[in-house]
Structures are given as C-alpha cells and as structure tokens.
Amino acid sequence: MSFTPAVQDPSDPSAKPLPEVRRVRTHHLAQAKATGEKFSMLTSYDHMTAELFDAAGVDMLLVGDSAGGTVLGHTTSLAITVEQMLPMCAAVAAAARRAFVVVDLPFGSYEESPEQAVRTAVRFMKEGGAHGVKIEADESLADHVAAVVRAGIPVIGHVGFTPQSEHAMGGYRIQGRGEAAQKVVDDALALEAAGAFCILLEMVSAETARAVDQALGVPTIGIGAGSATTGQVLVWQDALGLNGNKVARFVKQYADLRSVVSEAVGRYVSEVRNGSFPSEEHTY
Numbered sequence: 001m002s003f004t005p006a007v008q009d010p011s012d013p014s015a016k017p018l019p020e021v022r023r024v025r026t027h028h029l030a031q032a033k034a035t036g037e038k039f040s041m042l043t044s045y046d047h048m049t050a051e052l053f054d055a056a057g058v059d060m061l062l063v064g065d066s067a068g069g070t071v072l073g074h075t076t077s078l079a080i081t082v083e084q085m086l087p088m089c090a091a092v093a094a095a096a097r098r099a100f101v102v103v104d105l106p107f108g109s110y111e112e113s114p115e116q117a118v119r120t121a122v123r124f125m126k127e128g129g130a131h132g133v134k135i136e137a138d139e140s141l142a143d144h145v146a147a148v149v150r151a152g153i154p155v156i157g158h159v160g161f162t163p164q165s166e167h168a169m170g171g172y173r174i175q176g177r178g179e180a181a182q183k184v185v186d187d188a189l190a191l192e193a194a195g196a197f198c199i200l201l202e203m204v205s206a207e208t209a210r211a212v213d214q215a216l217g218v219p220t221i222g223i224g225a226g227s228a229t230t231g232q233v234l235v236w237q238d239a240l241g242l243n244g245n246k247v248a249r250f251v252k253q254y255a256d257l258r259s260v261v262s263e264a265v266g267r268y269v270s271e272v273r274n275g276s277f278p279s280e281e282h283t284y
C-alpha cells in the first residue's frame with residue numbers, strides 16, 4: 001500500500017527531510033481492497049522491532065498472542081494473559097509512526113460476555129495504545145464483536161483456524177475444506193455484519209479464502225490462505241529466520257537471522273575469552 005512514502009534511504013544525498021508520516025487508517029485498508037492494492041502486516045512485540053518494521057513500510061503491526069510462543073516460550077496460545085500483553089502493546093504503539101497497531105485479545109479475555117470483551121478491548125486501547133483489536137470468533141461470538149465495535153474500537157475478526165480453540169478444533173488443521181468452506185464464509189459474514197472492518201483468515205485453502213474475500217465488502221488478511229486476500233501477515237521471527245522450531249509451510253523466510261546472530265554472538269564470546277574485546281577504542 002503506497003498512499004504515503006514509508007521508506008527513505010538514509011544514505012541518499014538527495015533525500016529531503018522526512019515528511020510528516022500519515023497514519024494508516026481503517027479506511028485506507030478498505031480503499032486497498034477497492035483498488036486492488038495489497039497491504040502487509042507483521043507481528044511485533046517490542047519497541048525496537050516495531051520502529052524498524054514501521055520504517056520499512058509495514059502497514060499494520062500485530063501484537064499477536066503468538067508472543068506466548070515467540071517471547072515467553074509457551075507451547076500453546078492459551079496461556080498468555082492480558083497483563084503480559086499490555087506492556088508489549090504499549091511498547092509497539094509508542095514506536096509505530098505510520099503503521100496501524102492491532103492487538104490480539106488473548107484467550108479468556110473476551111468469551112464470557114460482550115461486556116468482558118469491551119472491558120478488555122478498552123484496556124488495550126487505553127493502557128496499550130492500540131489502534132484496534134483482533135478477536136478469534138465465529139458466528140456465535142458476533143455479538144461480542146458488535147459490542148466492541150459499538151465502543152468505537154476497530155475490530156479484526158479472525159476466522160478459519162483459530163489457535164486459541166486448537167483443542168476444540170482437534171489440533172493445528174487446515175479449515176474450510178470441502179463442505180466446511182461454507183462455515184468459514186458464514187463466520188466471516190457474521191463478523192462483517194457485526195461491524196468488523198477486516199477479516200483475518202488463517203490456514204484455509206486458497207479457494208475458500210477467495211470465496212470469503214468475494215463474499216465480503218471489507219478487506220481480508222491471510223496467513224496460510226493463499227494470494228486472494230488484500231493483506232498478508234506473518235510472525236516476524238518466522239519470516240526473518242529467527243525461529244529455530246519447525247515453521248509452517250505457509251512461512252516464507254526473508255532472512256536467516258539465526259545464522260547472523262549465532263555468528264556474531266560466537267565472535268563476541270571468543271573475543272571476550274581471548275581478551276581482544278574490549279580494545280583501546282572501547283575503553284575509557
């Protein structure tokens with residue numbers, strides 16, 4: 001998405017001072033669907049990656065509950081709490097100049113009632129500085145989404161494979177195959193009717209994702225959902241090759257940060273061991 005310049009080469013001598021950056025807004029994402037432009041989303045859980053990804057032109061930053069795995073070392077999406085995610089959200093929001101910052105409502109923080117969903121979403125907007133929230137929901141939670149929307153909070157509805165329901169779904173499985181495609185379409189339509197400004201599709205066939213995108217007026221974001229969606233999202237540690245675990249087939253690795261970091265840290269360790277660091281120039 002290109003409505004405002006996002007990237008500038010700092011070594012370009014003809015570069016003008018950075019213009020005021022215009023924030024990505026929900027209507028820009030709606031426009032992108034209308035004009036056939038694509039937009040990018042990447043997760044971020046801290047200030048420095050948020051600043052980097054924002055400056056590199058990422059349109060939306062997601063403070064995902066995937067932080068449970070990538071930051072806290074959990075093996076499930078179920079354990080991370082609101083109290084753990086709030087400071088991550090605040091750190092990302094403080095760094096994002098252009099990107100639209102979305103935070104996941106974690107498992108257990110929105111299912112009880114529309115009131116609970118509003119209360120949690122308000123905390124992320126107020127204390128976390130988020131610009132919107134993402135809620136894993138099907139048709140049956142549409143009234144929770146509607147209540148959050150009524151509070152003036154932009155909501156992304158997350159359908160298809162929803163990791164917080166992994167036990168109910170029988171594990172990490174591709175959703176919406178064959179006859180199950182209609183359920184994904186119905187869930188997405190119900191969340192759109194509830195006021196969601198965007199629908200995220202996780203691990204559904206490209207065919208199902210295309211059907212959902214065509215059925216909806218609002219834009220879609222995909223992860224493991226093919227290329228028909230208006231936006232794409234990946235977990236940053238997966239996309240940049242920092243994740244040492246096996247990553248899903250939908251991940252493309254744009255860098256190999258593990259080898260960059262291992263090599264650099266290895267040199268640091270050996271220079272400390274052999275006394276060559278610190279040298280004169282790093283000494284007062």
Ligand SMILES: Nc1nc(=O)c2c([nH]1)NC[C@@H]1CN(c3ccc(C(=O)N[C@@H](CCC(=O)O)C(=O)O)cc3)CN21
Pocket residue numbers: 065066069070077163172173174203234235237238243247248249250
């Ligand atoms: N680091 C990380 N990356 C993610 O993409 C991610 C998270 N964490 N946490 C929350 C959810 C869970 N996600 C995942 C994680 C793994 C698979 C996976 O292992 N998929 C396999 C099997 C799919 C199948 O055939 O049913 C694959 O090889 O793609 C899928 C989605 C996506 N999200």
Ligand SMILES: CC(C)C(=O)C(=O)O
Pocket residue numbers: 043062063064065066067104200202223233234235
């Ligand atoms: C994988 C994305 C969509 C997510 O929900 C997360 O990072 O938690």
Ligand SMILES: [Mg+2]
Pocket residue numbers: 064065066104
């Ligand atoms: Mg999530």
